[in-house]
Amino acid sequence: MSATQDAESRKAPRVAPDLIAHWVVKSARTEEMVRWYGAVFGAEIVYQDEGITFLTWDDESHRLAIIAVPKPVRFLFPFAKFRRKAYGIDHIALTFISLERLLENYVRLKRLGILPVWSINHGPTISLYYEDPDGVRLEFQVENFDAENTAAFFFTEEFAQNPIGVNIDPDYLLSQLRNGVPHEELRRREAGTRPGHPVVANKKTITPKTL
Template sequence: MEKFNAKLAVPARERGKLAPIRMSHVVIGTNPENYEAMVEWYLTYFEGEIAYANDDVAFIGFDEEHHRVAIAAIPGLVRPPANSTGVNHFAFTYNDLDELLATYVRLKKEGIEPYWPILHGPTTSLYYKDPDQNRVEILCDNLKGEELLEFFTSGAFDENFMGIIFDPDDWIEQRKNGVSAEELTSRDKLPEGKTAWDMFRD
């Protein structure tokens, strides 16, 4: 694919286009026998509340939207093979690194741990899998505006588009010891002999 220079996207409506005003919700289908486990997992994951539920569907809200996630019990569903095309994951944003790490601690106490903690550069991200093995990311932004443009034009993303794996527990200790969020999220170069794909977990 042709490489494009990095730029800050202008919202479509500011360009005179009639685009959606926001993303509304995600609906996840599951087998009826796993329905309750899925609902409980997402309630825990998002500190959510049920806006409406019956034996077939649950609407879960955690922000200003009536429901941001819905779980639907659909008979006969099967999981796709691991190497299937399609949606890879959904992502949700926290205000800052401390909120993200606090959520990591809360979820860990509930037995929910990330399979892939990674400092992408523009974001710090924690990837999880729900009981059906759907991937869900929580993140915080590290760079915005001109700082983000500088990162993309520096060549760092060309060299390593994936990021650097990190240890959330180590970062928590470093924050307690006074290391700033900016220091922690300043991305190092790839270890010698490693490629971006060596940082990938699935």
């Protein structure tokens, strides 16, 4: 056995969990949250009492738990939903398996009056960011490359010059997709900008709304 093989055999076993199971939030807006996740995820109530609600949208026992806190709390902490903009967890990212599924879901939610607060091509992903009634931000994304090429993208000059991305128009991107333009072409960061409109890139994409 070579030294390299011996070192490989002595590597520590993988210790990361196998799957992400659920997340839990404390909210004074349980009813609004249940309606929102019902619309966005097709979530159904698994169990509910005065103190907690469990929701799921797949074969997991529950994907989201909402712990009820007294409704007056929302008035005691009127800016609590903006804390994310300055500190703590920024967002949770969820992947769609194709650009078509991501954009068709965008259309479905738009019909329900639910719009992304930020639409951007980061380079590695095309991402639509939504916020639930409590301000928890969810990134719906599709990968532009496989894992190996995404890792390589981080070391390109393009990423060095613009690590944030380029804002996109989801409707324009979808119209191109429906006209037969393949994802391979649409993954270019400028592909989501309508002709005649300025390209909004890098730090210019950051506004009070998108932050």
